[in-house]
Amino acid sequence: MPVTVRTFASSGEAAAALSSDRGARYLGGGTLVMRALNEGDISISTIVRASDHALTRIEAAGPRVTIGAGVTFARILAERDLSFLHAPARSIGGPAVRNMGTVGGNLFAPNPYGDFTVALLALDAVVSVRGGLGSRDVPIEEFLQSRERQTGTLVLSISCQKPGSAEAFRFRKIARIKPKGGSVITLAAHLPMSGGRIVGARVALGSMAPTQIRARAAERALEGRSLDAPTIGAAAAAAVEGTSPGDNALASAWYRREIVGVHLRRLLSGQE
Amino acid sequence: MAKTALQFRHNGRDVAIFVDGGTNLLVALRELIGDMTPKFGCGQGGCGACSVLIDGELHLSCLTLAETVAGRSVETLDGIKDGPNLHPLQRAFAENFAAQCGYCTPGMLMAAKALLDRNPSPSRTEVVEAISGNICRCTGYEPIINAVLAASGGRARA
Numbered sequence: 249m250p251v252t253v254r255t256f257a258s259s260g261e262a263a264a265a266l267s268s269d270r271g272a273r274y275l276g277g278g279t280l281v282m283r284a285l286n287e288g289d290i291s292i293s294t295i296v297r298a299s300d301h302a303l304t305r306i307e308a309a310g311p312r313v314t315i316g317a318g319v320t321f322a323r324i325l326a327e328r329d330l331s332f333l334h335a336p337a338r339s340i341g342g343p344a345v346r347n348m349g350t351v352g353g354n355l356f357a358p359n360p361y362g363d364f365t366v367a368l369l370a371l372d373a374v375v376s377v378r379g380g381l382g383s384r385d386v387p388i389e390e391f392l393q394s395r396e397r398q399t400g401t402l403v404l405s406i407s408c409q410k411p412g413s414a415e416a417f418r419f420r421k422i423a424r425i426k427p428k429g430g431s432v433i434t435l436a437a438h439l440p441m442s443g444g445r446i447v448g449a450r451v452a453l454g455s456m457a458p459t460q461i462r463a464r465a466a467e468r469a470l471e472g473r474s475l476d477a478p479t480i481g482a483a484a485a486a487a488v489e490g491t492s493p494g495d496n497a498l499a500s501a502w503y504r505r506e507i508v509g510v511h512l513r514r515l516l517s518g519q520e
Numbered sequence: 521m522a523k524t525a526l527q528f529r530h531n532g533r534d535v536a537i538f539v540d541g542g543t544n545l546l547v548a549l550r551e552l553i554g555d556m557t558p559k560f561g562c563g564q565g566g567c568g569a570c571s572v573l574i575d576g577e578l579h580l581s582c583l584t585l586a587e588t589v590a591g592r593s594v595e596t597l598d599g600i601k602d603g604p605n606l607h608p609l610q611r612a613f614a615e616n617f618a619a620q621c622g623y624c625t626p627g628m629l630m631a632a633k634a635l636l637d638r639n640p641s642p643s644r645t646e647v648v649e650a651i652s653g654n655i656c657r658c659t660g661y662e663p664i665i666n667a668v669l670a671a672s673g674g675r676a677r678a
Contacts, residue, residue, distance in 0.1 A: 251542035253524070253587055275585060279565050282583040285542050286563035295542060295585065322577075342653015343634065344571055344578040428652040 251285065255297040259378060262298035263402040267380035272296050274402055276318055277348035279341075280356060296402075303352075303404065306330070314407040317352025321364065324351070332410060332417050336367035336436070339421040342428050352403040355388075356395065359455050360430035360498055363421050365392070366460050369452035370436035371417070373408040377401040392459045416440055420515045421454075422507070424498060431455045432499045433508055435515050439475065446470045451483070455499075456491040456508060465489035466512060475516065484513035528589045530555065531599025545581040545589060546570045549596060557597035557626045561655070568654030571627035572596050578634035580653075597626040600633060609633060612671035613664070620658035627654045632668045641672055 254272075256262040266272050271293030275281045284292060303318035308329035315324070324330050324337040325346065340346055340354070340363055354364040355375065365388070373388040379401035388406070391398065411417035419436045423429035434454030439446050449470035451463040465486035473479040486509075493504035514520075523538035530553060537552045549555045549572070561569030563582050570582040573595040581594075600607040609632050612618070619625045628651055635642055635650035642650070647668045648661075656664060 250540040253541045253585065255587075278583040278585055278588075279580075282544055282585060283564050286544065286582060292542075297585075297588075341565070342568060343631065343650060344568065344580045344653050345565055347577050348565075348579055348583060427649055 251292055252294045253297065254294060255299065257299055259298050259300040259303055259402060259404055262296050262300070263378035264380070265294075265296045266402050267400045269294050269296075270400070273399065274298075276350040276353040277320060279345060279349045280353055298402075305405075312407060312409050314405050315351050316405050317350060317403040319351050321346040321349055321351075332414065333364075333367060335419045336364045336421075338427075339363050339419070339423075339434075351406055355391065355403060355406075356398075359458070359494065360432070360496060362460060363431055363434045363454055366434045366452045366454035367417075367419050367436045368406060368408060369460050369462060370419075370438045370450045371408040371411070372438070372450060373406050375406050376404040378404055389462060392461075395459055411438060412440055418515050418518075420511060422511055430498050433493075433504050433511060434460075435508075435511055437512075437515055439470065439516075441475075444474050445472055446475060447472070451487070451512065453487075453491065453508065456493045456504060458492070458494070461491065463487050463490065463512070470516075480513055480516045483516060484509040487512040524587055526587060526590055528591060529593040531595055532593075539586045541587075543586045545572070545579075545584040545586045545594070548586040549581060549594070555596050555598050559623055559626055561623070561627075566655070567624070568627040568631060568651075569624055571630040571654065573630060573634060576634075576637060578631055595630075597629055600629070607633075609636070609668070609671045612667040616663050616667035616670055618659060618663040618667035624654055624656040624658075628656065628664055632671070635668070636672055642668070644669065 254265055266274055273281050273292050275295045275297050303316045305316045307314040321337040321340050324333050354362055369388050375386045375388050375391045417438050421434045422432040431454050436452045438450040440448050449467045451466045453463050454460050466483040469482040469486045488505050488508050493501040495501050526539050527536045539548055546558055549558055558572055558581050559569040561567035565580050565583045570580055572581045575592050609629050631651050631654050647665050
């Protein structure tokens with residue numbers, strides 16, 4: 249069924265069009281919306297686009313990085329200042345999908361996708377959105393919890409602090425097909441160190457619940473401790489707490505629960 | 521619903537068509553322009569059979585809104601041969617038995633061309649990565665990887 253395509257010069261106009269039309273979807277790279285159209289999703293009656301350059305801007309020179317929602321994973325990989333995000337960007341799709349898929353779109357990607365968002369959740373990112381009532385910044389965890397209600401808002405950008413060191417941020421995607429494949433589970437950990445102890449531990453999981461979630465029990469096991477074997481063991485044992493994975497063709501919920509601690513242990517131990 | 525006029529370069533030639541809103545580039549190429557080289561595989565971005573180059577960059581035409589290529593250059597497999605002469609990648613695919621049923625071949629060739637255009641002497645790992653978005657159910661991939669390496673002059677690094 250043909251849909252109406254509306255292209256705007258500014259993100260403000262696009263946000264207004266999105267918020268005023270329940271059947272409107274924002275088209276970023278196309279990997280979600282065009283797929284839905286190809287599958288005959290009749291809930292989409294209007295496609296909204298914006299040619300606003302602000303949506304594809306990267307500010308990465310300072311300690312805090314801001315990435316426009318329309319930035320592709322290929323551009324993340326080309327940006328030296330975003331090297332901490334290269335592993336999550338590389339874990340997504342093949343080269344064509346990385347040339348098309350965007351950081352903003354990934355926030356809406358359902359399981360077994362959305363791996364980049366797992367990294368952003370561990371980094372305590374902030375999502376800038378624009379809706380009918382203007383712009384606001386939303387913590388990514390809050391954004392994900394209300395994701396189903398966010399289709400009428402336009403994501404403008406995502407920002408986060410750079411990790412203090414390469415060691416402080418770790419990412420791992422478990423897939424059956426390498427180098428490309430949907431996620432069995434995805435893990436990211438941000439472990440800022442102060443005086444040899446972890447301060448502000450963040451562990452995020454993908455494919456372990458309907459949306460990406462934080463493993464709060466594992467975070468509590470890491471907080472204030474040094475990253476030694478007993479601490480890693482305690483975090484690994486706690487990883488499954490609070491999760492609610494589902495079954496799909498890649499893995500069963502049981503299997504995901506069984507392996508999440510194993511892979512968190514490997515991630516924290518620096519094992520391949 | 522009104523159709524939208526769309527102009528772009530298709531394999532070096534200017535084309536103008538009218539598309540319905542929401543039409544993807546694959547449908548535009550196959551049904552409106554008559555270029556049958558990009559294939560419909562999954563319609564989900566999972567198989568790579570519809571791969572084309574847009575301004576030299578590898579894209580999936582089934583997930584590309586046709587209107588977004590206005591004024592841009594789209595290259596498909598149909599445009600890579602030079603008259604009766606096959607492109608070196610096509611010759612290497614034939615000589616290395618890199619095609620069986622052939623359905624994935626156009627996408628594989630475009631993914632390989634995207635790689636060789638920016639990296640004429642890739643390693644085996646780089647070739648594997650370059651075709652990682654393209655599914656082949658016949659060959660087991662080895663002949664395809666060998667063909668891309670052969671087309672690059674066989675100067676494979678580990």
